[in-house]
Amino acid sequence: MKKLINSPDTVLQDALHGVEAAYGDRVRVIYEPAVIVRIDAPVKGKVGLISGGGSGHEPMHGGFVGPGMLDAACPGEVFTSPTPDQMLEATKAVDGGAGVVHIVKNYTGDVMNFDMAADMGKGDDIEVETVLTNDDVAVEDSLYTAGRRGVGVTVLVEKICGGAADDGRNLQQVAELGRRVNANGRSMGMALTPCITPASGNPSFELADDEVEIGIGIHGEPGRFREKIGPASQIAERLMTPILEDLPFSSGDRVLAFVNGMGGTPLIELFVMYNEVAKIAGQRGLTIERNLIGNYITSLEMQGCSITLVKLDDEMVRYWDAPVNTPALRWGV
Amino acid sequence: MPITRDGALDWMNRFAGEMSEHRQELVALDTAIGDGDHGTNMNRGMTKALEKLDASPQDDPGAVLKTVAMALVSSVGGAAGPLYGTLFLQMGNALAGQSEVDLPAYAAAWRKGLEGVQARGKAQPQDKTMVDALIPAVEALEAASDLDGGLRAAVQAAEEGMKATTPLVARKGRASYLGERSAGHQDPGATSTYYLFKSAAEALAG
Numbered sequence A: 001m002k003k004l005i006n007s008p009d010t011v012l013q014d015a016l017h018g019v020e021a022a023y024g025d026r027v028r029v030i031y032e033p034a035v036i037v038r039i040d041a042p043v044k045g046k047v048g049l050i051s052g053g054g055s056g057h058e059p060m061h062g063g064f065v066g067p068g069m070l071d072a073a074c075p076g077e078v079f080t081s082p083t084p085d086q087m088l089e090a091t092k093a094v095d096g097g098a099g100v101v102h103i104v105k106n107y108t109g110d111v112m113n114f115d116m117a118a119d120m121g122k123g124d125d126i127e128v129e130t131v132l133t134n135d136d137v138a139v140e141d142s143l144y145t146a147g148r149r150g151v152g153v154t155v156l157v158e159k160i161c162g163g164a165a166d167d168g169r170n171l172q173q174v175a176e177l178g179r180r181v182n183a184n185g186r187s188m189g190m191a192l193t194p195c196i197t198p199a200s201g202n203p204s205f206e207l208a209d210d211e212v213e214i215g216i217g218i219h220g221e222p223g224r225f226r227e228k229i230g231p232a233s234q235i236a237e238r239l240m241t242p243i244l245e246d247l248p249f250s251s252g253d254r255v256l257a258f259v260n261g262m263g264g265t266p267l268i269e270l271f272v273m274y275n276e277v278a279k280i281a282g283q284r285g286l287t288i289e290r291n292l293i294g295n296y297i298t299s300l301e302m303q304g305c306s307i308t309l310v311k312l313d314d315e316m317v318r319y320w321d322a323p324v325n326t327p328a329l330r331w332g333v
Numbered sequence B: 001m002p003i004t005r006d007g008a009l010d011w012m013n014r015f016a017g018e019m020s021e022h023r024q025e026l027v028a029l030d031t032a033i034g035d036g037d038h039g040t041n042m043n044r045g046m047t048k049a050l051e052k053l054d055a056s057p058q059d060d061p062g063a064v065l066k067t068v069a070m071a072l073v074s075s076v077g078g079a080a081g082p083l084y085g086t087l088f089l090q091m092g093n094a095l096a097g098q099s100e101v102d103l104p105a106y107a108a109a110w111r112k113g114l115e116g117v118q119a120r121g122k123a124q125p126q127d128k129t130m131v132d133a134l135i136p137a138v139e140a141l142e143a144a145s146d147l148d149g150g151l152r153a154a155v156q157a158a159e160e161g162m163k164a165t166t167p168l169v170a171r172k173g174r175a176s177y178l179g180e181r182s183a184g185h186q187d188p189g190a191t192s193t194y195y196l197f198k199s200a201a202e203a204l205a206g
Helices: A008-023 A084-094 A108-121 A153-166 A171-183 A232-246 A267-283 A314-321 B005-021 B023-033 B038-055 B061-075 B080-094 B103-121 B131-143 B147-163 B174-182 B188-204
Strands: A027-031 A034-038 A048-055 A072-078 A100-105 A128-133 A185-191 A211-214 A225-228 A254-261 A287-294 A304-311
Touching: A008 A027, A008 A034, A008 A048, A008 A072, A034 A084, A048 A084, A048 A108, A048 A153, A072 A084, A072 B038, A084 A100, A084 A108, A084 B061, A100 A108, A100 A153, A100 A171, A108 A128, A108 B080, A108 B103, A128 A153, A128 A171, A153 A171, A153 A185, A153 A254, A153 A304, A153 A314, A171 A185, A171 A314, A185 A232, A211 A232, A232 A267, A232 A304, A254 A267, A254 A314, A267 A287, A267 A304, A287 A314, B005 B023, B005 B038, B005 B061, B005 B188, B023 B038, B023 B174, B023 B188, B038 B061, B038 B080, B038 B188, B061 B080, B080 B103, B080 B188, B103 B131, B103 B147, B131 B147, B131 B188, B147 B188
Parallel strands: A048 A072, A048 A100, A100 A128, A254 A287
Antiparallel strands: A027 A034, A034 A072, A185 A211, A185 A304, A211 A225, A254 A304
């Protein structure tokens, strides 16, 4: 394994120092416990927005801290959920008196640590609402598993809730909107290659040179099936069909289409995939009103992509279009 | 001999040693059916716990366990942080203020810890989790008539429970996404729990 690191044990700390060196004018980095906070937090009267999760998915979540999106992010170790003291620290740092929304991806560790933070924070008099994302349709048997995983829709929830919070929406309204985006969003991912965590040094799974895994999770969790690699059009069909059938999306729906790279995928391939997604959407009578293409919720160096579709309404479009100024997502400013 | 503060400290030192020594084994087990971080996380957590234990005097066994709990909660993350944190916190609370802990009190503390783990993680027996090693070991302690015998029986029960996770299909945590493919692998959480009982027997049995 070759990686640009000093030591597996210092990856997170070293990367946080890098974030501070790069963006110290707009974010404050707290090291113990690790939190990335908007430099002007708390914003008085605004609902605070925090998220967190294991590292290795950059730019999510730390790259989304800034006006119009998150007020703080809690980075865990690579692929390990952050700890309750991080969420507590972040919640206190961003509370401007209007309450705080926790955006939590549905993974056992993330949910438990955010739950513990909520237990430990009782008595701090900060009102907290949780928005749980669980958009991964690859998980079929959610009764006998930890449930559907939170993936691509998380980025969109963070952006849309960020716009709503900036616009003065209250705690309940921001949380409800976030839950609506999640409820109307579906995702599925695929991998061409596995990823390698710095701590283990080994691939997270084995995949033959000519095989792809359809339905992969962002930590290399297995998907629905493996098959010989086909053209991009076939892979797009494999991902789009379960997504379209699950909600279900139907002719006339307005959608946001998000083609996300897993970290090691060249952007040119993401545009090849986006073209296929747009074709399928067109055949189904969907109108892609907004799109996002790039590496936003990654899985270290994994090659592959995920597709997320969200059925839009006017309020979602309005807050998607609202100005955002973060290291990884920036428009309208 | 009842369990004293020094006994509890010895136990935690040995457990930290096991987590360091078996870090790669736990990483390998977790890579097979999870996300490959269990050994690294437990080693980091117990290293932090020993630092905290060294930093301030501990009054009694319960205080030792509570200090370890808070260190794990704030340094491990993942599912193991809240689960082991809750286990030690509930045990520590159950033993609060007792300078000498006998078998009934020790077994009762384990029962509280087990209940806390199940409340936090919602795992049932046969879900292929740490609970599969915990339950038989706690029951062995409760059935024992003396501390030494109970500790030895508990290690054996934990080891059997750990090994019995191998054919199970995971229903909790990240391994659950594997479905049938999780069968054939020993659960890493049950394995670290076995080491917790092994270190307890080595430190606390006469």
